[in-house]
Amino acid sequence: MDVVSEWAAHGGRQLVCKHQSTATGGEMTFAVFLPPAAKEGPCPVLWYLSGLTCTHANVMEKGEYRRAAAQAGLIVVCPDTSPRGDAADDPAYDLGQGAGFYLDATQSPWAGRYNMKTYVTEELPALVASEFPADMDRQGIFGHSMGGHGALTLALGLPGRFQSVSAFAPIVAPSQVPWGEKAFGAYLGPDNTAWRRHDAVAMIEDGARLDEILVDQGEADTFLVRELRPELLERACIDAGIPLTLRRQPGYDHSYFFISTFMADHVRFHADRLTK
Numbered sequence: 001m002d003v004v005s006e007w008a009a010h011g012g013r014q015l016v017c018k019h020q021s022t023a024t025g026g027e028m029t030f031a032v033f034l035p036p037a038a039k040e041g042p043c044p045v046l047w048y049l050s051g052l053t054c055t056h057a058n059v060m061e062k063g064e065y066r067r068a069a070a071q072a073g074l075i076v077v078c079p080d081t082s083p084r085g086d087a088a089d090d091p092a093y094d095l096g097q098g099a100g101f102y103l104d105a106t107q108s109p110w111a112g113r114y115n116m117k118t119y120v121t122e123e124l125p126a127l128v129a130s131e132f133p134a135d136m137d138r139q140g141i142f143g144h145s146m147g148g149h150g151a152l153t154l155a156l157g158l159p160g161r162f163q164s165v166s167a168f169a170p171i172v173a174p175s176q177v178p179w180g181e182k183a184f185g186a187y188l189g190p191d192n193t194a195w196r197r198h199d200a201v202a203m204i205e206d207g208a209r210l211d212e213i214l215v216d217q218g219e220a221d222t223f224l225v226r227e228l229r230p231e232l233l234e235r236a237c238i239d240a241g242i243p244l245t246l247r248r249q250p251g252y253d254h255s256y257f258f259i260s261t262f263m264a265d266h267v268r269f270h271a272d273r274l275t276k
């Protein structure tokens with residue numbers, strides 16, 4: 001692993017790192033913030049998964065997580081959203097590079113390199129554990145849009161891995177919306193039973209459980225009705241008895257102006273559950 005950029009921030013350090021990834025078959029870049037407490041000993045790890053078109057850099061530059069993470073003593077890791085370089089791609093913004101959907105693709109030409117689930121849940125955690133003072137027994141996960149989908153589905157699929165889960169404007173039911181139908185059809189093929197294992201609402205309907213979930217959703221988000229549909233998660237959580245705090249935020253859109261507004265609330269939500 002190489003540290004390619006490093007800045008002092010809020011008493012800690014913001015790093016950008018590159019490494020050769022077996023899971024995705026190429027070079028991958030991620031951002032990691034080390035709080036001041038990391039100088040003294042292991043700190044809990046909070047994973048942030050980004051949305052369509054993003055790299056590791058969007059949230060690092062616009063998400064404004066560092067002050068709260070420094071105060072709480074959390075390491076924040078921000079992976080990229082897909083394989084890069086000579087990996088297969090598509091001209092559309094919602095498929096291929098920048099749109100990995102946090103699953104392991106089974107269909108050509110994506111299978112083999114589009115293994116973002118394995119990358120985010122196995123390869124990168126092993127690297128983080130070996131390179132940084134990370135307490136891997138205390139991990140939380142959150143994300144935005146496609147990354148909110150990733151946070152929910154990875155946590156639902158790995159019971160006990162994450163002690164805290166939250167999302168900004170997540171895609172909650174990809175099997176039922178155009179972004180998900182397109183990506184799942186390409187990456188997983190036409191068999192909808194495979195789709196259900198990567199769909200938060202379907203996973204809950206099929207018995208997966210979380211202790212609690214925090215979601216913020218902007219009411220002026222142009223993707224709300226067509227792609228995000230938080231009411232489907234609300235219904236599934238009520239039926240399953242999962243405590244969901246769904247905060248509908250009037251006037252906020254899908255952008256990092258929305259995310260950064262509520263970022264400190266989310267970091268503190270995770271810190272309350274990871275640092276007790």
Ligand SMILES: N[C@@H](CCC(=O)N[C@@H](CS)C(=O)NCC(=O)O)C(=O)O
Pocket residue numbers: 050051052053054058093144145146254255256
């Ligand atoms: N406006 C985008 C749609 C994709 C989009 O809104 N991406 C969100 C995540 S789903 C994002 O975070 N974009 C990058 C940014 O705002 O920095 C486009 O049409 O290309």
